[in-house]
Amino acid sequence: MLNAHQLSFQFTAGVPLLQNVSLAIEAGQWVGLSGDSGAGKSTLGKLLAGYLTPHKGNVILDNATLPTSGVQPVQWLPQSPELAVNPRWRVAKILREAWTPSEAQCQAFGVQPHWLSRFPHALSGGELQRVCVLRALAPGVRFLVADEISTMLDPITQVELWQALKQKAEQRRLGVLVISHDTALLKRLCTQRYHLSNAQLTPIS
Amino acid sequence: MLTIEQLSLRLPHYGTGYAAWWKRSWATCLDNLSLHFLTGEVHALVGASGAGKSLLAYAIMGLLPASARLNGQLCYQGQLLDKRSQKTLRGRELALIPQSLNALDPLVRTQRQVAWAAERAGQSSGSARQSARQALDHYRLDTRAQQAYAHELSGGMARRVLTAMAHVSQAQLVIADEPTVGLDPHQRQRVLAALRDLADQGKTVILITHDLRHALPIADRVTIMRSGKLIETAPAHAFQGTGRSLTNAYSQALWLALPDNAFTLPKPCAASIADKAAGIKAQQEISVA
Structure with a gap:
């Protein structure tokens, strides 16, 4: 279980972005997070994944704080995959950075073998996004923070990506936090939804 | 207003390594497109990335790279568009909101x-x-x-x-290339409403987007494109319910894949969509020049 306890965070002194925000995600649970631009959705996601350190409060994974080295059990998936890969690495090296997915797993995410010898700029956004999602599913990973990962995809590619991820998450009982502007998408995917505004998290029933 | 007749576009596709120039082949990026844009309408061009939507906009504006080979006709208000007339009309009659x-x-x-x-x-x-x-x-x-x-x-x-x-x-013809990417819902509404306003003033608006759902409320007609080919042109009201009034399986699949609708892929279509994953280049006929 991933537990965020009374998190507070600010970039500018005196302007709190998050104030005493608590959130719990169980293994296998899909949680949705919505909010206006600049409300702090991505910041909350980064705090959960250990990219940022909260000023107050802590993130607890199964009664322990997040590890500072090794495979991070909470993975953050950013909106633009182009910025999340090394442009000078070929796709094979990018994909196998943390683990080596089997051929069947590549196929489930529609990652084609002939992409592997290419550089990331030679893949489209949707193709690269699928590579990035598969890369993040290393064996030690327990939770995913999907930060607007399907905004730039056309509807069909979107469904393909979510179906593959849903299947994988069910198999391994991954907990997923889906961050999106798209209420219809969150309704489809998540059992519980939250709205972030004025530094506070409110559940949507 | 603007008529496109049998427009085909090929771009050179270079091999890698030494002497790549001689190994040049041609990739067909637009394949025999015929389209008609009416005065005072918002016409949405929808398709996955790599469908050739932006290239079509550049072809209309005359902004293609010099190496591009264009066949077919572009006719603007009864006048044939060529490089020279495009240069005069650009910024006066034709305007592009770039991506x-x-x-x-x-x-x-x-x-x-x-x-x-x-x-x-x-x-x-x-x-x-x-x-x-x-x-x-x-x-x-x-x-x-x-x-x-x-x-x-x-x-x-x-x-x-x-x-x-x-x-x-x-400009009488405004082409908006993905004008709502990266905007939050309020700003997106404002930009789309502004485009609708332009059309209501009697101008023609071509809205290029991959976001079918948000294009529908302001569009009069929607053209679905896929890997350089025209799939279907349908009035916006055809996109409703189970999409039965759409004639093409791909446009139906696109409509049903929206989270408001079924959010699934229909079985017979899944195979044809899977080939999209195999890469657009593989589908296009790459002929050695």
Whole structure:
């Protein structure tokens, strides 16, 4: 279980972005997070994944704080995959950075073998996004923070990506936090939804 | 208004390594497109990335790279478009709201750039400045943003500046290339409403997007494209319910895949969609020149 306890965070002194925000995600649970631009959705996601350190409060994974080295059990998936890969690495090296997915797993995410010898700029956004999602599913990973990962995809590619991820998450009982502007998408995917505004998290029933 | 007849576009596709020039082959990027745009309509061009939507816009504007091979005819208000007439009409009759925010000049303040667009359309410098100010006010950019440089603007502001430039140019045909990417829902509504306004004033708006759902409320007709081919042109009201009035399986699949609808892929179509994953290049006939 991933537990965020009374998190507070600010970039500018005196302007709190998050104030005493608590959130719990169980293994296998899909949680949705919505909010206006600049409300702090991505910041909350980064705090959960250990990219940022909260000023107050802590993130607890199964009664322990997040590890500072090794495979991070909470993975953050950013909106633009182009910025999340090394442009000078070929796709094979990018994909196998943390683990080596089997051929069947590549196929489930529609990652084609002939992409592997290419550089990331030679893949489209949707193709690269699928590579990035598969890369993040290393064996030690327990939770995913999907930060607007399907905004730039056309509807069909979107469904393909979510179906593959849903299947994988069910198999391994991954907990997923889906961050999106798209209420219809969150309704489809998540059992519980939250709205972030004025530094506070409110559940949507 | 604008008629496209049997338009085909090929771009050179170079091999890798030494002597790549001699191994040049041609990739078909647009394949025999015929389309007709009407006066006063918002016509949405929808398709996955790599479908050739932006290339079609560049072909209309005459902004293709010199190496491109274009076949077919473009007819604007009964006049055949060629390189020379496109150059005269660009910025006066034809306006493009580009996808990339890099289209703004980094060394010139916002208001001045918009005034340039008005001058290009034939206004005197005084009235150009006036109409630039009015257009920027219309898109709710405050005085500070009007005197800012491009790098000081947020993505949403920069998009609205580009839209304002198309607005002051008084162009009869406005092509908006993904104008809502990176905007939050409020700003997106505002930009789309502005495009609808342009069409209601009797101009033609071509809205290029991959976001079918948000294009539908303002569009009159929707054209679905896929890997350079025209799949279907349908009125916006055909996209409802189970999409039964759509004739093509791909456009039905696109409609049903939306989270508001079934959010699944129909079985018979899944195979044809899977080949999309195999890469657009594999599908296109790459013929050795």
